[in-house]
Amino acid sequence: MDKMPTSAEWLSTRPDVASEIWVEPSAEARFLLKHLGWLVSPSGSDSPFARFCRNSMVAPFTQLTLLSFDLQYHLFEVLHLNLSSKVGHGLGMAGVVLVALTAAGEAFGAVGLGVVVALLAAWWLAAAVQARLLTWAAVSLPVLGALAGAAYALGPHVNALALFGIWAVSIFAITVPHGFEPNQPPRTFTDERWFPVNSYLVQELRQPSWARRVKAMAFVVWVFLTGLANETWASPRLLPYTLLAVMFRLGYAPPRWRELKSRADRAWESGNPALDFVGVGGPTYLRLPEAP
Numbered sequence: 001m002d003k004m005p006t007s008a009e010w011l012s013t014r015p016d017v018a019s020e021i022w023v024e025p026s027a028e029a030r031f032l033l034k035h036l037g038w039l040v041s042p043s044g045s046d047s048p049f050a051r052f053c054r055n056s057m058v059a060p061f062t063q064l065t066l067l068s069f070d071l072q073y074h075l076f077e078v079l080h081l082n083l084s085s086k087v088g089h090g091l092g093m094a095g096v097v098l099v100a101l102t103a104a105g106e107a108f109g110a111v112g113l114g115v116v117v118a119l120l121a122a123w124w125l126a127a128a129v130q131a132r133l134l135t136w137a138a139v140s141l142p143v144l145g146a147l148a149g150a151a152y153a154l155g156p157h158v159n160a161l162a163l164f165g166i167w168a169v170s171i172f173a174i175t176v177p178h179g180f181e182p183n184q185p186p187r188t189f190t191d192e193r194w195f196p197v198n199s200y201l202v203q204e205l206r207q208p209s210w211a212r213r214v215k216a217m218a219f220v221v222w223v224f225l226t227g228l229a230n231e232t233w234a235s236p237r238l239l240p241y242t243l244l245a246v247m248f249r250l251g252y253a254p255p256r257w258r259e260l261k262s263r264a265d266r267a268w269e270s271g272n273p274a275l276d277f278v279g280v281g282g283p284t285y286l287r288l289p290e291a292p
Contacts, residue, residue: 009289010025012285018280019279021278022279023074023278025068026065030288032061033288034288042285057226058185058188058230061275072238077263078273086242089177089238090243090246093242094239095166096231102151104116104151117145121141133253171232183195193271193282194271
């Protein structure tokens, strides 16, 4: 078996941030490092456009991958500590997927709806097969089927405004609980570490400059709006993970659950879970190991 690359090989370490990687990055992560390094792993000069895109996505290695199970599930546990976040994501993401399926059915008919459902089913099944958790697929695929049936039945009875309303309620159920999490990740309110949103507001609103106060409030609004976009994009990907989190807590696959939960707990014990890999290091970037 090949030797696991070390943190020194995989990480663009910073002297002010302790970092350690525990799981080898996926093939998708390697692809992003090779072809989108300017976005996910800047070295030397970092353009304003790249920083804007990266900070808007917050965690590009989850937003831009489909089958990177270890990182996807790890960040789901790390980012959602409160029960309200977990429940909000489960219900809200189901609502967002329902809206997407209904819109597909109305735009392209029953055939279009069937194609979208088939693609989602193939994606969710591939994720379960890759993770070697086939019962996960046996639970998530019927949920997808139920949402597809609801979308088919709902389509003729709703207009665009009604769909927007369902989306708005769903996305707020996902996004608002994030504000009550103990800490927000790097690339939101700070670049270096996890930081409570209330501490940011107190710090900035106590500044004597009105311009700085207004800027701080505008920035909070911007983070919220990008959060709406991120969670909408993430819903088809993360909905099955919300189901898996429930399954684990009901006793499914205990050894696997202990392993995944232990990683999340260890990451939080450090006070600075990594965003781009399974480990610690906050905003530390991945990099491709140098060829021997």
